[in-house]
Amino acid sequence: xxxxxxxxxxxxxxxxxxxxxxxxxxxxxxxxxxxxxxxxxxxxxxxxxxxxxxxxxxxxxxxxxxxxxxxxxxxxxxxxxxxxxxxxxxxxxxxxxxxxxxxxxxxxxxxxxxxxxxxxxxxxxxxxxxxxxxxxxxxxxxxxxxxxxxxxxxxxxxxxxxxxxxxxxxxxxxxxxxxxxxxxxxxxxxxxxxxxxxxxxxxxxxxxxxxxx
Amino acid sequence: xxxxxxxxxxxxxxxxxxxxxxxxxxxxxxxxxxxxxxxxxxxxxxxxxxxxxxxxxxxxxxxxxxxxxxxxxxxxxxxxxxxxxxxxxxxxxxxxxxxxxxxxxxxxxxxxxxxxxxxxxxxxxxxxxxxxxxxxxxxxxxxxxxxxxxxxxxxxxxxxxxxxxxxxxxxxxxxxxxxxxxxxxxxxxxxxxxxxxxxxxxxxxxxxxxxxxxxxxxxxxxxxxxxxxxxxxxxxxxxxxxxxxxxxxxxxxxxxxxxxxxxxxxxxxxxxxxxxxxxxxxxxxxxxxxxxxxxxxxxxxxxxxxxxxxxxxxxxxxxxxxxxxxxxxxxxxxxxxxxxxxxxxxxxxxxxxxxxxxxxxxxxxxxxxxxxxxxxxxxxxxxxxxxxxxxxxxxxxxxxxxxxxxxxxxxxxxxxxxxxxxxxxxxxxxxxxxxxxxxxxxxxxxxxxxxxxxxxxxxxxxxxxxxxxxxxxxxxxxxxxx
Numbered sequence: 001x002x003x004x005x006x007x008x009x010x011x012x013x014x015x016x017x018x019x020x021x022x023x024x025x026x027x028x029x030x031x032x033x034x035x036x037x038x039x040x041x042x043x044x045x046x047x048x049x050x051x052x053x054x055x056x057x058x059x060x061x062x063x064x065x066x067x068x069x070x071x072x073x074x075x076x077x078x079x080x081x082x083x084x085x086x087x088x089x090x091x092x093x094x095x096x097x098x099x100x101x102x103x104x105x106x107x108x109x110x111x112x113x114x115x116x117x118x119x120x121x122x123x124x125x126x127x128x129x130x131x132x133x134x135x136x137x138x139x140x141x142x143x144x145x146x147x148x149x150x151x152x153x154x155x156x157x158x159x160x161x162x163x164x165x166x167x168x169x170x171x172x173x174x175x176x177x178x179x180x181x182x183x184x185x186x187x188x189x190x191x192x193x194x195x196x197x198x199x200x201x202x203x204x205x206x207x208x209x210x211x212x213x
Numbered sequence: 214x215x216x217x218x219x220x221x222x223x224x225x226x227x228x229x230x231x232x233x234x235x236x237x238x239x240x241x242x243x244x245x246x247x248x249x250x251x252x253x254x255x256x257x258x259x260x261x262x263x264x265x266x267x268x269x270x271x272x273x274x275x276x277x278x279x280x281x282x283x284x285x286x287x288x289x290x291x292x293x294x295x296x297x298x299x300x301x302x303x304x305x306x307x308x309x310x311x312x313x314x315x316x317x318x319x320x321x322x323x324x325x326x327x328x329x330x331x332x333x334x335x336x337x338x339x340x341x342x343x344x345x346x347x348x349x350x351x352x353x354x355x356x357x358x359x360x361x362x363x364x365x366x367x368x369x370x371x372x373x374x375x376x377x378x379x380x381x382x383x384x385x386x387x388x389x390x391x392x393x394x395x396x397x398x399x400x401x402x403x404x405x406x407x408x409x410x411x412x413x414x415x416x417x418x419x420x421x422x423x424x425x426x427x428x429x430x431x432x433x434x435x436x437x438x439x440x441x442x443x444x445x446x447x448x449x450x451x452x453x454x455x456x457x458x459x460x461x462x463x464x465x466x467x468x469x470x471x472x473x474x475x476x477x478x479x480x481x482x483x484x485x486x487x488x489x490x491x492x493x494x495x496x497x498x499x500x501x502x503x504x505x506x507x508x509x510x511x512x513x514x515x516x517x518x519x520x521x522x523x524x525x526x527x528x529x530x531x532x533x534x535x536x537x538x539x540x541x542x543x544x545x546x547x548x549x550x551x552x553x554x555x556x557x558x559x560x561x562x563x564x565x566x567x568x569x570x571x572x573x574x575x576x577x578x579x580x581x582x583x584x585x586x587x588x589x590x591x592x593x594x595x596x597x598x599x600x601x602x603x604x605x606x607x608x609x610x611x612x613x614x615x616x617x618x619x620x621x622x623x624x625x626x627x628x629x630x631x632x633x634x635x636x637x638x639x640x641x642x643x644x645x646x647x648x649x650x651x652x653x654x655x656x657x658x659x660x661x662x663x664x665x666x667x668x669x670x671x672x673x674x675x676x677x678x679x680x681x682x683x684x685x686x687x688x689x690x691x692x693x694x695x
Contacts, residue, residue: 032337033647070640074685075694077632114692122694159694 006083009112013076013119017069020127025062035066056138057131057187064130068123076119079112114165121172125155128179135186144186151175336650338544339609340643342481343617347639349485350492350618351625359438360493361626367494369393374496386498390506393499397510401521409528424467428460431486473543480542484611488618492626500623505671507616508664515661541608613662617642620670624678633685634677641673642666 025031129148136144155175158168184194354360366373369392372385407416433456440447447455463479465471495503514520624638625631645666652660688694 032340033650073636074633074681075689077636078686078689081632111692115689118692118694156694159692165692 003084005112006080009076009083009116010080013072013080013116014069014123016120017065017072017123020065021069025065031058031062035062056134060131060134061127061187063134064127065123067130068126071126072119072123075122076115079115083112110165114169117169118159118172121169121176122155125152125172125176125179128176128183131183132179132186151179336646339646342477342542342544343609343614343642343646344639346481346484346488346614346618347621347642349481350488350622351635353435353439353485353489354492354622354625357438357442359441360489360622362493363496365494366496369396370495370499372499374498382498386496386502389496389499390502393503394506394510397507398521401514405521405525405528408525421468424464425460427483427486428463428467429456431490432456432459435486435489477542477544480611481614484542484614485618487611487615488622491615491619492622495619495623497623497627500619501671501674504616504620504667508661508667511661511663541610542614543608609662613666616663617666617670620667620674624670624674633682634674637673637677637681638670641669645669 021035025035129152132144133148136142136148155172158171161168370389371392372388374382374385376382376385433452436452436456462471462475463483466476466479467483491500514522517523621635621638621642625635645668646662648665649660649662652665
């Protein structure tokens, strides 16, 4: 049962991030390098002459994803290893104490689920914040930067109302959806392009995929 | 030492590491053997790895052709990178080089750009094996108790760390490091001497012995401990068959020919085994100081004109001998068993195609993104073309693998922050690899791959363990997110 819990929580928390990585980044070696380093450099740009230079938006997306994955992993991985049960991977000493001290088992489960979903939403939020922030810096839209910062603080502050997991999670998800919509429009999407994409009518997208193969 | 294809000057972390560790995968077969420490298995294994590959590959490499000579050694040996770096400055504008290495008639700039582009892809191709090696080491450390128990120390680190005072412990660890590094330097110099006096048979034999010990004895111990941990019973005949098959196939793949993926897998496993031995037998503080000292030695050995590694490369270059491949992990070397005869008519027009076969080894990321500028390799490609293909790969010395894994494994074994610290060190090492590539693109000469990664790894380890971990633990225990 603990293995099921481990995998379940791991995939809930990191599934979207992993999917984003596999489908958008893993095929492009330079994007992987950007993910690791987090910022472009002239040297790397010169390495890639005949592909389109990595656009700022791509960089924003990749670095946002990188930040998100790192923060999610750092926040969640110890919980994950605890969920494998005592005496197995990663347990050196008295790590599950806060679980045990909190009392009843349902609370442990609630805590773990809360962490799982919070990690997921934090990763996605970082991606969106990254896109909006980079765009704000590029276009010198200080209001965008301020809003990103304030929503970041807001999300963190929401986690301070610690036992009320429901309110915390729901409001954070609402913020994430709003940020996602904003990032979508900032990145150049529009209702029309969204419709094309969903109906698989986007010729540019299809052609792009064909070319890159 | 990382070094990509010949066209790409690279990072010479590994060879310097190997040098440092006395396991120089120098171009000449003998040198690696010289390194091997007879008294300790760990050293032996390191050397073995180097020696085996080096000896067999040098025996089999075809005679260098006109423009291939300089490159040949490079492909084969760790020193290649450094050697190449020496050559490259001279040869950079050599038209001959471009005729040999690229599509004839292409302008210099485009060739360089394409070279650099290949470099980025090859660095990514190095991420996978480095990550795999680290994953194997960390998984073993976390699950098998044997490698975290303290059961004595190497004879190269005679001073104990169970001392009453902190000062005494620090002094002992520094002394241990001095002894270890001086042993490594001595072995490197011995290796250079052996190579200079052409004691190839000695080196060959040494390499074979080392590989045997590594592939059989260490594997047996590892398998025994894993079975004990998971409480799985295995009878001796089965165990014998398993270890025998594993070791025999490993010897064949590493020293002779075999599928590229299998070669790479064996090299990763060997590096992981070596790293595990280091993690077990090096006391804590000594391990960290040794890691730091090895990085400095790597830097010195690769960049100083009088460094042993450089001298080795120069000697190999003077003799126009193929560089001993030794313990080099190659991401794109293609060994075709039963190659066609050398086709003189195609030599002149030999191109260095973008080779689809090269992608087979690490084609996990999907189709290559290179434009179809180059023609595909001729069917039944001549030996010369095979050399070209080998060159195009990125080669990372196994010493780099081993020390990266030692760092991450030590972080996993001793860091009380568990996964946070381990992950931070892992990311630090990958960042170091990336930055080394950048520096390479800037400086265009061989650079050591170890110093940057190890420096970052050490910084990340100590700061994460002491500053970040208590903070993250408090946050996590209260379910706060920053």
